[in-house]
Amino acid sequence: MNAKSNEARDFLVTRRAKITPEQAGLSHYGGIRRVPGLRREEAALLAGVSVDYYTRLEKGNLAGVSDSVLDAVANALQLDEAERIYLYDLARAANANGPAGSPSGKRQRRTHEVRSTVQRILDGMTSIPAFVRTGRLDILGTNLLGRALYSPVFDSPTRTSVISPPNIARFQFLDPAARDFFPDFDTSVDTSVQLLRAAAGHDAHDRSLIDLVGELSTRSDDFRTRWAAHDVRVHRTGTKQFRHPVVGELTFGFEAMELSADSGLTLTAYTPEPDSPSAEALKLLATWAATSLQSHQPASDRQNT
Helix, strand or coil: CCHHHHHHHHHHHHHHHCCCHHHHCCCCCCCCCCCCCCCHHHHHHHHCCCHHHHHHHHCCCCCCCCHHHHHHHHHHCCCCHHHHHHHHHHHHHHHCCCCCCCCCCCCECCCCCCCHHHHHHHHHCCCCCEEEECCCCEEEEECHHHHHHCHHHHCCCCCCCCCCCCEHHHHHHHCCCHHHHCCCHHHHHHHHHHHHHHHHHHCCCEHHHHHHHHHHHHHCHHHHHHHCCCCCCCCCEEEEEEEECCCEEEEEEEEEEECCCCCCCEEEEEECCCCCHHHHHHHHHHHHHHHHHCCCCCHHHHECC
């Protein structure tokens, strides 16, 4: 069984374990249950497929599965939007050509860069922090306020070199300073792992993502445990908290927008509530950025390629 089959198997098993018979609307007759959630035959019944066929799916064999069956399984397991997308991505990978599940059968290392037009858009956003990231959570480009906000990540010893892009997940799991920078640490790192898992489902042959997951799995028990949960997330809007070493507590609303012309890249912008303490702190951050960062900021920190 290959790695993608293992991921499909583990994902379906963990999703089934989360649904109780009561949640699924099934009669529960008591007695000792050997599984924490639905039994396999119960999931098959809810999906409208035979137990043998569902067993095949749960063994990770998604090749040739129709969209209607995927929808039925997603409904039976009560998958949310991110989980449905992930299931379809796993099925797409299983149906791809090539012995390794890609057209070439080889794992590819992606190279990303922020186009000059996108960088000008970032630079034009002068009153709010903004940055562009990859699916593996590399920060590829920022405006000045974005660079100032994420200065602990840029300056972290976990950064592999001054010309390599800083990586949010590596900072969170390998730098103790991350617990101070992200006051809602558990929620923040859960989100990062879920985004990495979703990215891995979308592009199973991104060599740089595979390497990052391998590194973090080896070096962090915390990451390895969270990765094994097989949780995924769609991350488009919400609230984010920071504890910046220079200006203190910051709470922002954020919007994360995929760049349609640049597959795999997302532009995220933060904004505080008007007249809030975070709005005042952001003004202080802008002053600090202008006096302390602007004249010393390496070109590679504005646009990492």
